[in-house]
Amino acid sequence: MVDKLDTKMAAGKWDNDSDSAGATVTRTEHRDLESSNSNKGLRTQSDTPLTEAEKRAEKKYLLKIDCIILPLIAAIYFLASLDRSDVSNAVVAGMGVDLKLNAGQISNCVAFFYIGFLAFQLPGSILVRVLTPPIQLGVALMIWGGATAIMTEANNWQTIAGLRVVVGAFEAFINGAPLYLTFWYKPDELATRGAIFMSMMNLAGSMNGLIAYAIQSGPLNGRYGRPAWRWIFLVEGVVSVGFGLVILFLLPTTPERVKWGFSKDEKKIAMRRTEEAYNVPNAKPNGAQFVAALKDPKTWFYSVLNACASISQGVWSNFLPILLRKIGYSANDTQLMSIPVYAVAGVCAIAVGIMSDRRGNRGYFAMGAFALTAAGWLILLVSKNRQLSYAGTYLVGAGSSPTIILVLAWINNNTGGYTKKASVLGIATMAGHGSAFAAVISLRDAPNFYIGKSLSFGSAIIAIGVSYAFMIYIGRKNARKLAEKDSPESIKNRALDVEQIHDDHPDFMYCK
Template sequence: MSSIENASSTEKQVSPSASKNIVHLEAASQRSQDVLITEPPADGGKSERMVKLKTDLFILPLLASIYFLAQMGRSDLGNAKVAGLDDDLSLTPDMYSNVASIFIAGYLVFQLPGTLLLRQIGPSFQFSGAMILWGVITVCTVKATSYGQLMAIRFLIGVIEAFIQGSILYLSFWYRYTELATRGAIVYSTSALAGSFNGLLSYGVQKDLGGRNGWTAWQWIFFIEGMIPIIWGFVVLALLPPTPEQVRFGFTEDEKKMIMTRSRAAHNTGNGTIRPKLILKLLIDPKFWMTTIVNCGNHYCANALQNFIPALLHESMGYSELQSQLMSVIVYAVTFVSIIGSCWVSDRLKMRGPVIMADSALSCVGLVLLLLLSQPAGRLVAACITAAGAYPIVVLTLTWTATNHPGYTYRASAAALINVFSQAVAIAGNMSFDDPPFYRKGLGSSLGMIALSGVVAGLLDWYLKILNAKKKREQHTPEAEILRQMSIDEVGNKHPDFFYTY
């Protein structure tokens, strides 16, 4: 649902102060007035469809590849565990949980600066530099001989990967709100493909490379998965467009103007100024905290699944080490379809909350089945259902965050801080999976947390509708007219012509 209302729209949110088919704020550097720009129809003409297609072709494959390789870097630990990492380094279940969690701790330290600095550093430099650095450190894992060394390495990888977590923020520079969830799904769904690819790669490594040149299978896994981002990082540096204001090649002048029009329609100003006051305002915004709870509840479950799916398949379902690597491919393949499907439905229906609630319910069904069933085939199906419900919520929540927090500082800070709190909760999720082989404590607590996520999503959906109704009633008050003289980058979602997506 578009965040600036259109007077001719048949949707639920309509701004009385808007003129037909217009009224999107330029919100550039002027403090004295907002510059209104005419926005092409949401379905676009031929020229806009061409711009959108070219933007998709330039950005989505590269951004998806970045996220794909980042997800490989996260989930390789689970595959390395099955390949003998915990035996060779004498890791207890608690130690392994700590290694999985310390990776997240790196995120907590650098998530906010890594997101806020995206415009200052430049997306192409920031993303490619992070890829090269985490690849180098992943290769260094080959030489790890102790629990302490592995903890240090995983922490550093987490720190560096925090600098590529602005993917939804970057996409919001280029796409309309009603296009964002589907594009985010294309990027984020690569996490499922990465899990599948990791399973296939680990299967091949264990089968053919284990013991070759004196390296164990888990050493080969880390070496191969470290070299790939090092090489690909230079491709990203050369080809990824930086921002709409700095498009270098591939678009005509008219197309560049269309890109700017579309970017302004999503409340991007091109100004990377960081406004600390808006960060403080964000922290007292109940909508921010409700969105955070939605994401935290889901992350508790989704992040743990990422690290423990191979172990669940191997330890509680009776599959061999090699079989469990292959079976994890099935789980992630189902998840890939679910992410694309849920986000496509969300964009088509122009709603986030109800879709998140449905996905939460689906994941709850899967977790209940995992707790109750004992047969391997039934538990495998339950694992697929759980992951299919949990993973789409991640991108839907981030999209919801981007559309309801306009302006660079407000949007970047919201995306970063929601991730910070969610990753902190994810540490607790990892720590709860400490009772092999069935991991009932972790599965039970995940059930409670993802149910909480769905309930709060419903409450937030209801609250945003109330706020939109209040904004409509106050369109012509003196306070609203004063706020209209300020840019949306200064006042964020308090601007009277901004309406919430629900």
């Protein structure tokens, strides 16, 4: 952030300058504005100089929230991903044969999830302060877990598809989790933390394969007349319902509302840090900020990038077991061989998140991740060799897993104002899951799935170009702010905070 006025203003060289409306700003008015601004705008949210003792206290506090908030949010994403990808595992475990499902019906069972998910994206982001994070996330977890458990009684694809709409609708409310993290973490801490909890999606994928394998080959298969695929839904659904209660009672709310679990000094640290992260405590939903999000070109850049990222991630995560099965592996081998693929993807997501935070850059890392994704899909498109195709799944996972994390961190870094940030996150996620829905629907041309693979490859190539173009765009935005930082309009706007002027603030500089 640019947090100082140019020396020529202090020297009084602006006496006769005028703004675009022709209003003259005198040296006295400049002094008044500078004095007024010293306690307003982003100056109140700039990093506070800390003593060594305060730095140690903040490190201890940061470790504490890392040990409380991150595991709980990570567990939510882990369980969401278990429930999201279990249809594919259930098909491999015999559901397709038992219910006589064709490729189109299986695709519908996977894709209908996105109908509910898309419908509740914006409420999932905007209402997180209104409902409070523990209630929103905990209740959502219990409801989608219950819907998953009920699938154990399904006797046709329509029942599964309908329940998947319910699962998607309530999983949409975890879209508030990335926004929730911005209340507790600073911008340069977000990609690392986001990578940790988003990597749970990959861990869940590997665990789904392990759970499915254990059920298929263990004593539960056939117990009480239930085949393995029915147990997959029941076990994963019941676990989600139980953990929803844990979230309801243990997840801290927003820093300004937290009442237990933190000392008085820790609450002060939390409030200082949330303001330094450009949050205004107790901010309410704001219609003007929603309109501003719709008008902002950055929103649509993010939406295109998230759409491209979600196509690959959606196809890969939902259909990996089926893709492996079609490559030529047995049912049991498929469940086991998906495990290391997901593990590598999770490690890559965390590594890229850490490096992105340390370098203070999102764009170049996103371009690299999309390039790796494209290489993986190209192999899966052209290869006729089983081992090479299997290697391609690693490249897709390693590339696609960091992309969504980077896009979300980019949004959180570059968007000011509670409602605007929530709206941009919601719109971009809607674009992402809308494109994933279309991609998953396209996976009907078994056994080669050329349409879905081609769509995933093409979207990754497009994203490389869009990422580069976006970096140029925000670089020019930063240059314009720097060039105009001492203009009469910038001086007047400097007294406003992010809830009033959001990321248009003259001192709010964008992260590339």
